[in-house]
Amino acid sequence: MMEFLKDFQKMGMYLAYNVNVDAIVYLNEKHIESLIKEFGAENIKKRMDEYPREINEPLDFVARLVHALKTGKPQAVPLVSYETDKWFNSRFKYDIERIGGQVGIIANLLANLNFNRVIAYSPLLGKKQAEMFVNKDNLLYPVVENGKLVLKKPLEAYRESDPVKINRIFEFRAGTKFKLGDETIEVPYSGRFIVACRFEDFARIETSPELKPYLPEIGEMVDGAILSGYQGLRKYYSDGKDANYYLRKAKEDIKLLRKKKDIKIHVEFASIQDRELRKKVIYNIFPLVDSVGMDEAEIAHILSVLGYRELSDRIFTYNRIEDAVLGAKILLDELNLEILQVHTIYYLMYITHNDNPLTEEELRKSLEVGTALAAARASLGDIKSPEDVKVGLKVPFNEKGEYVKLRFEEAKAKMRTREYKIVIIPTRLVKNPVSTVGLGDTISAGAFASYLSLLGRKE
Numbered sequence: 001m002m003e004f005l006k007d008f009q010k011m012g013m014y015l016a017y018n019v020n021v022d023a024i025v026y027l028n029e030k031h032i033e034s035l036i037k038e039f040g041a042e043n044i045k046k047r048m049d050e051y052p053r054e055i056n057e058p059l060d061f062v063a064r065l066v067h068a069l070k071t072g073k074p075q076a077v078p079l080v081s082y083e084t085d086k087w088f089n090s091r092f093k094y095d096i097e098r099i100g101g102q103v104g105i106i107a108n109l110l111a112n113l114n115f116n117r118v119i120a121y122s123p124l125l126g127k128k129q130a131e132m133f134v135n136k137d138n139l140l141y142p143v144v145e146n147g148k149l150v151l152k153k154p155l156e157a158y159r160e161s162d163p164v165k166i167n168r169i170f171e172f173r174a175g176t177k178f179k180l181g182d183e184t185i186e187v188p189y190s191g192r193f194i195v196a197c198r199f200e201d202f203a204r205i206e207t208s209p210e211l212k213p214y215l216p217e218i219g220e221m222v223d224g225a226i227l228s229g230y231q232g233l234r235k236y237y238s239d240g241k242d243a244n245y246y247l248r249k250a251k252e253d254i255k256l257l258r259k260k261k262d263i264k265i266h267v268e269f270a271s272i273q274d275r276e277l278r279k280k281v282i283y284n285i286f287p288l289v290d291s292v293g294m295d296e297a298e299i300a301h302i303l304s305v306l307g308y309r310e311l312s313d314r315i316f317t318y319n320r321i322e323d324a325v326l327g328a329k330i331l332l333d334e335l336n337l338e339i340l341q342v343h344t345i346y347y348l349m350y351i352t353h354n355d356n357p358l359t360e361e362e363l364r365k366s367l368e369v370g371t372a373l374a375a376a377r378a379s380l381g382d383i384k385s386p387e388d389v390k391v392g393l394k395v396p397f398n399e400k401g402e403y404v405k406l407r408f409e410e411a412k413a414k415m416r417t418r419e420y421k422i423v424i425i426p427t428r429l430v431k432n433p434v435s436t437v438g439l440g441d442t443i444s445a446g447a448f449a450s451y452l453s454l455l456g457r458k459e
C-alpha cells in the first residue's frame with residue numbers, strides 16, 4: 001500500500017463530468033414506518049409492482065425506496081418533478097451535506113492522497129459546489145482565458161450563476177426492521193438509495209465548446225482519466241437535442257483526450273433506470289475506454305439489456321459468485337474492455353484477458369488498494385491525508401471472505417477461464433460506516449490509480 005501512496009504523488013488524473021451535493025438522510029425504523037403510514041401499505045405495494053423508473057411523485061419514491069430496502073441493493077432513481085423536489089425538502093431533515101458525484105468524491109480523495117495533479121471538470125460549477133472541493137494546490141478546474149488553457153482552484157473558477165444540483169441520499173442499514181401491511185421486512189445489507197436529480201439544466205453532460213479544443217493538452221498533463229456521469233443524460237431535451245447528440249460529443253472527448261498521449265481511461269458506471277438509455281451508454285462508451293467499474297446491481301442491469309436476462313435476475317436475486325464471474329466474462333468480451341472491476345459488499349473482482357501485462361498477484365494488490373481506501377473512508381467519513389489510509393488497513397477482511405474465496409475457486413474450476421485473468425479479494429467491511437455513498441467511487445479510483453501505477457512499473 002505504502003509503495004502506491006508514493007507513486008500517487010507523481011501521478012496526474014483528469015476527472016469529468018459529474019459533481020453534485022449529496023444531502024444525506026440516515027434512515028431509521030421511524031422514518032420508514034411514518035412513510036408507510038402516510039402512503040398506505042397497499043398503495044405502496046401496488047406501485048412497487050409497477051416499478052416506476054422515474055420519480056414523478058412522492059409515492060414513486062416510497063415504492064422504490066421500500067423495494068431497495070427489501071433487496072438491500074444499491075439503487076439510484078431519477079427525480080424529474082420540481083414539485084416532488086420541494087416535497088423532499090419539506091418532508092426530510094438532512095443529516096449532512098457532502099460533495100457527491102464521481103468527480104466530486106474522487107477529486108477530493110485523490111487530492112487528499114497528495115496526487116501530483118487532479119484536474120476536475122464539470123460543465124456546471126456554482127459557488128456552493130466549488131466550496132465543497134478541498135482547497136489544495138493539486139486540485140484544479142480547467143478554464144480558458146485569452147485563448148489559453150488555465151488551471152485554477154475551483155474557488156477561483158466558479159460561476160455565480162451556475163445552479164447547484166442536489167441529490168438526496170438515503171443511507172440504510174442491515175437489520176433495520178419494519179412492517180409493510182402483513183409483511184415484516186428486514187433490510188439484508190447496508191447501503192444507499194439515491195434520488196438523483198435529473199432536471200434538464202443538470203442533464204447536459206458535456207465538455208463546454210470552449211474547453212473542448214484543449215482536451216488533447218489536458219490528456220498530455222495526466223496519466224489517466226476517470227469519466228462518469230453519463231447516467232445523467234436524458235433521451236430528449238427541450239431544444240431538440242437528444243442522448244445520441246451528447247453521446248457523439250462524449251466519444252469525441254475520449255478521442256481528444258488521447259490525441260497527444262495514449263492515456264488509459266476508466267469509466268465509473270452508475271445505475272441507469274431507462275433500459276434504452278442504458279444500452280446506448282454501454283454501446284457508445286464502453287468500447288472506447290480501457291477500464292470500467294461498477295457494483296453488483298449495475299452489472300446485473302447491464303447484462304439484462306445485453307440480452308442475458310436470466311443471468312441478470314440470478315445475480316440480482318442470489319448473489320452467487322459464479323454468476324458474477326460469468327457475467328463479467330460476457331461483459332469483458334462483448335465490449336472488449338482491457339479490464340473490468342466489479343465491487344460488491346463481500347468481494348471485489350477484476351477480470352482481464354490473459355495477455356494483460358499484470359500478474360494475478362499484482363491485480364490482487366491493486367484491488368487491495370481499493371478496499372483499504374473504502375474501509376478508511378467508511379471508518380472516518382473522509383480520507384483527509386495519506387496517513388488516514390492506515391485506518392483502512394486495520395479493518396479486517398469480512399468474515400465471509402474465506403467462503404467467498406472457496407466458492408470462487410469452485411466456480412473457476414467449473415468454467416472455461418483459461419483466456420482470462422480473474423482475481424477476487426474479500427472486502428474490508430466496516431461494521432458501522434459513517435456513510436456508504438461514494439464507497440464504490442473510492443474503490444474504483446484506488447483500483448484504477450494503482451492499476452496505472454503497476455502498469456507504469458512494467459515500462
Ligand SMILES: Nc1ncnc2c1ncn2[C@@H]1O[C@H](COP(=O)(O)OP(=O)(O)O)[C@@H](O)[C@H]1O
Binds near residue numbers: 296346375427431442
Ligand atoms: N461498511 C462498508 N465498509 C467498507 N466498504 C463498504 C461498506 N459498505 C459498502 N462498501 C463497499 O462499497 C461498495 C459500494 O459501491 P457502490 O454501490 O458503487 O456505491 P457508490 O456508487 O455510492 O460509490 C460496495 O460494493 C462495497 O464494496
Ligand SMILES: O=P(O)(O)OC[C@H]1O[C@](O)(CO)[C@@H](O)[C@@H]1O
Binds near residue numbers: 022101103270
Ligand atoms: O447520477 P448523478 O446524479 O450524477 O449522481 C451520482 C451519485 O453517485 C455518487 O457519486 C455515488 O457513487 C453520489 O455521490 C451521487 O449522488
Ligand SMILES: [Mg+2]
Binds near residue numbers: 270294295440441
Ligand atoms: Mg457506484
